[in-house]
Each structure stands twice: as C-alpha cells, then as structure tokens.
Amino acid sequence: MARGSQTRQRIMDVAQEAILDKGFDATSIDEIVANAEITKSGFFYHFRDKNALARALIERHIEIEDALFDDLFERARELSDDPLQQLLIGLKLLAELLADIPGGHPGCIVATAAYQDRLFDHEVREANRRAVLGWRSRFRDMLETVQQTYPMKENVSLDHLADMFSVVIEGGLVMARAVNDPRLTEQQVLLLRSYLNLLFSPASRSV
Amino acid sequence: MARGSQTRQRIMDVAQEAILDKGFDATSIDEIVANAEITKSGFFYHFRDKNALARALIERHIEIEDALFDDLFERARELSDDPLQQLLIGLKLLAELLADIPGGHPGCIVATAAYQDRLFDHEVREANRRAVLGWRSRFRDMLETVQQTYPMKENVSLDHLADMFSVVIEGGLVMARAVNDPRLTEQQVLLLRSYLNLLFSPASRSV
DNA sequence: TTCAGAACCGCACTGGTGGTACAGTACCTT
DNA sequence: AAGGTACTGTACCACCAGTGCGGTTCTGAA
Structure with a gap:
C-alpha cells in the first residue's frame, strides 16, 4: 500500500509545483506524467480525471x-x-x-x-x-x-x-x-x- | 471604420461575458465567434491570437x-x-x-x-x-x-x-x-x- | 463610376490536449 | 498458487487554438 500512495503523492507534488507556477490549465497531464516518471495510464489509475x-x-x-x-x-x-x-x-x-x-x-x-x-x-x-x-x-x-x-x-x-x-x-x-x-x-x-x-x-x- | 470597430467591440463584449462567467481557458474561440455572429476567420482578422x-x-x-x-x-x-x-x-x-x-x-x-x-x-x-x-x-x-x-x-x-x-x-x-x-x-x-x-x-x- | 483596401467568409488542415478502452505485466500479500 | 494492486503500452476519439489562402462584400476616396 505504501507503493501506491507514494506514487500518488509524487504525482501531486509534481502537479502542484507546475500548477502554482503556470496555472491549472497550462499544466498538461502529459507534462505531469513525464515529470512524475509515470505513464498516462498510471495517472488515470490514480485520478479519474x-x-x-x-x-x-x-x-x-x-x-x-x-x-x-x-x-x-x-x-x-x-x-x-x-x-x-x-x-x-x-x-x-x-x-x-x-x-x-x-x-x-x-x-x-x-x-x-x-x-x-x-x-x-x-x-x-x-x-x-x-x-x-x-x-x-x-x-x-x-x-x-x-x-x-x-x-x-x-x-x-x-x-x-x-x-x-x-x-x-x-x-x-x-x-x-x-x-x-x-x-x-x-x-x-x-x-x-x-x-x-x-x-x-x-x-x-x-x- | 465604424463597421470594423463595431464588430471588434461585439467580439470583446461576448468574450468578456463568457470569460467572467467561466474563465479564460474555458471560453473557446468557437464559442465566441458563434455568439458574436462572426466566423473564425473574422475573429483572427481582428485579434492575432x-x-x-x-x-x-x-x-x-x-x-x-x-x-x-x-x-x-x-x-x-x-x-x-x-x-x-x-x-x-x-x-x-x-x-x-x-x-x-x-x-x-x-x-x-x-x-x-x-x-x-x-x-x-x-x-x-x-x-x-x-x-x-x-x-x-x-x-x-x-x-x-x-x-x-x-x-x-x-x-x-x-x-x-x-x-x-x-x-x-x-x-x-x-x-x-x-x-x-x-x-x-x-x-x-x-x-x-x-x-x-x-x-x-x-x-x-x-x- | 471605378477601384483599392478594409472587413470579412469558407474550408481544409495541423498539432496539442483531455480522456477512453483494453490487453498485458510486474509485484506483493495471503 | 491465487488474486488483487499498481501499473505499462498502444491505439484511438473529440475538441480546441491557430494557419493558410482563395474568394467575397462593403465602403469611402479619386
């Protein structure tokens, strides 16, 4: 269970940094998954949208x-x-x-x-x-x-x-x-x- | 010259209403041109982007x-x-x-x-x-x-x-x-x- | 009346983005 | 060994910003 929530936290950290810097819309999911070292499928596994x-x-x-x-x-x-x-x-x-x-x-x-x-x-x-x-x-x-x-x-x-x-x-x-x-x-x-x-x-x- | 600036104002009016309501990104150009009764080409004639x-x-x-x-x-x-x-x-x-x-x-x-x-x-x-x-x-x-x-x-x-x-x-x-x-x-x-x-x-x- | 330019229209196209679908796989616990 | 959790990979769709360009209509000045 540690593994899953760890990835989730990493996604959120990466996303937060980008969002506070550029705004919510200007931050693409592709960018988030690249920086969080995960795939798009992985992202949508953790977040519905x-x-x-x-x-x-x-x-x-x-x-x-x-x-x-x-x-x-x-x-x-x-x-x-x-x-x-x-x-x-x-x-x-x-x-x-x-x-x-x-x-x-x-x-x-x-x-x-x-x-x-x-x-x-x-x-x-x-x-x-x-x-x-x-x-x-x-x-x-x-x-x-x-x-x-x-x-x-x-x-x-x-x-x-x-x-x-x-x-x-x-x-x-x-x-x-x-x-x-x-x-x-x-x-x-x-x-x-x-x-x-x-x-x-x-x-x-x-x- | 009245004709051009009139259209420009109409585009801005329509855009402003939508933007204040939904936000800048949530307002699409397609939507603006539809409500302003103009074409996409017309929009880009007045605004570079x-x-x-x-x-x-x-x-x-x-x-x-x-x-x-x-x-x-x-x-x-x-x-x-x-x-x-x-x-x-x-x-x-x-x-x-x-x-x-x-x-x-x-x-x-x-x-x-x-x-x-x-x-x-x-x-x-x-x-x-x-x-x-x-x-x-x-x-x-x-x-x-x-x-x-x-x-x-x-x-x-x-x-x-x-x-x-x-x-x-x-x-x-x-x-x-x-x-x-x-x-x-x-x-x-x-x-x-x-x-x-x-x-x-x-x-x-x-x- | 003509004619240049401003103010558009129509349409086809590109690249990026959010999101879906689904099959397959590595890992970890029981 | 089984089964769930946590993903990967690939293919795909709809929508949207923006481009390109040829054609058309309107308008004011010569």
Whole structure:
C-alpha cells in the first residue's frame, strides 16, 4: 500500500509545483506524467480525471494550511496569555512566515480554483468553499475571545472581520503576482494587524 | 471604420461575458465567434491570437474602471471638502456600487489574468501591472492629502495602505466567488473604510 | 463610376490536449 | 498458487487554438 500512495503523492507534488507556477490549465497531464516518471495510464489509475487531481490538491492544501495555522497560533499562545496579543503575535508570525518563503509565496490553490471555478466540478468548488468557511470560523472564534476582554471601538461584524483574514491573504497573493512583488502579501497582513490593534487595543499607543 | 470597430467591440463584449462567467481557458474561440455572429476567420482578422483578445479586454477594463473611480471620488468631492471625509464617502459609494450590481460583481479580469499569468504573454502581464500600479498611485495621492490634515495613529506605509484598496477589492472578489456570497466584497470595502477611519480620524467616535 | 483596401467568409488542415478502452505485466500479500 | 494492486503500452476519439489562402462584400476616396 505504501507503493501506491507514494506514487500518488509524487504525482501531486509534481502537479502542484507546475500548477502554482503556470496555472491549472497550462499544466498538461502529459507534462505531469513525464515529470512524475509515470505513464498516462498510471495517472488515470490514480485520478479519474483532472478534476480529481485538483480536488485532491485542494484537500491536501487545506490540511497543510490548517496545520500551519494551528502551529502558528499555538506558538502565539505560548508567547502571551492575552487574547489580543495572541492574535497580534500570530499575525506577526504569519507575516514573517510569508516573508521567509524564498522567492515569495507560491500562491494559493484555493484562489486559483476560485478564479477558474467553472473549470472544476461541484465537488471541487465544495471543497474550496469548506476551506474558506473553516478559516472564517477559526478566526471568528479568536475574535470573539478577544472581544470579550476588549470592546471594539467600531461596531463591525465579527464574521466579516474573520473573512478579512482570508481576503487580505488571498488578495495579497493576487496583487503580489500582478506587480511581481513577493513582499506585498506580508505587508498587507501587517496592515490587517494594524487594523485589529486600532480596533481592539484600549490605549492608543503605537505598536 | 465604424463597421470594423463595431464588430471588434461585439467580439470583446461576448468574450468578456463568457470569460467572467467561466474563465479564460474555458471560453473557446468557437464559442465566441458563434455568439458574436462572426466566423473564425473574422475573429483572427481582428485579434492575432487569444492573447491579443485578453490584452484588449484588460486595457478596456482598466479604462472603464479608472473612469468609474474618477466619477466615484468626484462625487465624493462634491459632497465634502474634507479630504478624510471624501475618502470615507468614496469608499461608501464604492461599497454601494458593488452591492447594486445585480447577481453580484462579475469579477475582475485583472485578477483572472494574475492567476493565470503564465498563460498570457509579456504584454498582457505588463498591462496588468500598469493597471495595478495606477491604482496604487491614485489612492496614494488621496491618502497623502488626508495625512496632511490628519496624522496617522499608527505609522504605516502610505504605499502599502494604497495597495490595500486593491487587495481588499480583489481579495473580496475571490472570496465572494469561493463562498458564493456576492455581498462579501462590499462588506470588506466597508471594513477597509473602518480601518481608515480609525487610522486617521482624530475623535474616536463610531461612524 | 471605378477601384483599392478594409472587413470579412469558407474550408481544409495541423498539432496539442483531455480522456477512453483494453490487453498485458510486474509485484506483493495471503 | 491465487488474486488483487499498481501499473505499462498502444491505439484511438473529440475538441480546441491557430494557419493558410482563395474568394467575397462593403465602403469611402479619386
């Protein structure tokens, strides 16, 4: 069983690299099978069609990203007991992480899927939707905890605010690509941090 | 000469509708020529290849969007003499505009191009880049004027802040698609407005 | 009225790509 | 030895971007 899933992983690795570099459509199955050192028949043994590959990639991506966020905010919790500080520290760590990836963040498969969504079938879009809603509830929980200690200075929806995390990250990745500036995403995450600081922090001190 | 450019416009209209609906690759030339009531030869008479069509669409989109922003903030200037209020009013008008489009905003061609950029040639990416940098300088100018009257409460880069307009709009459009919630973009623009209000507004009144 | 050029049409063709079908084979576990 | 898993190899199809080129229609200037 190790042999099969190993090949499957290899196909996905090769495919992901090519897709993040060139886009889903620009990556042909022939190219993937060549780089993964497998035959076309072998590819279709593991994936029913190209959609199945996309779905697998998105699902894997969600897991990795979730684990990454878990780790990030776990470290933030270790560094402070204050919920607001945890949030601000977590965002700082996220910005650093985005900055540390050499050559800039490769981009987000979820956004790729969203912008080519008619290419994918319903299951792919559903997986994508689940991922985004998962992030919303994650950040919403954190914001609620913060709000219990620190009242907001402006009355904004916590759901919308939670979505802003994803919006800034995804939008940042899009714009980083458009202007070819890999540091843009990191800068935008820090602006979100600045917003949350102004919104919740009681003293109007600069951070 | 009216005849030629008329056909060209018709091709672009038909193509844009299909591309925003399904994505660039999912839209075949055969489909475009059928809906535009022209032949394939006719299409290639007007556009050297599919890239030329994309380039033309992006350039037209930039013009339209620029005119839209011009109009929006012109109206904001009519409503207030205060630079901060102009900015906040402009964002409110933008949010209303995004909300008013029936069925939600169709999406942004610039982001589509950014996420499939390897599909496009250098000229297309350059046009895209120019558009984004144009927005940056537009919003930067406005922010600078605001800053002359209202000092920022946190010291953030005006360039980054200017980029945040595009980031929130583009990211909002991506996420709106992902969760199938057309109102998301509008909500995010209002959050950006809330941030700018907190950042520049001297009194900590709620708006 | 003529006539050149712009704006097409019609059709045949090429190469690449996603996907199918199916027979055969190496390997690994029971 | 048997049987499933994990493939290989080959042949094939439909669709799509793009080419080539000869022919046709429309239009504005001389």
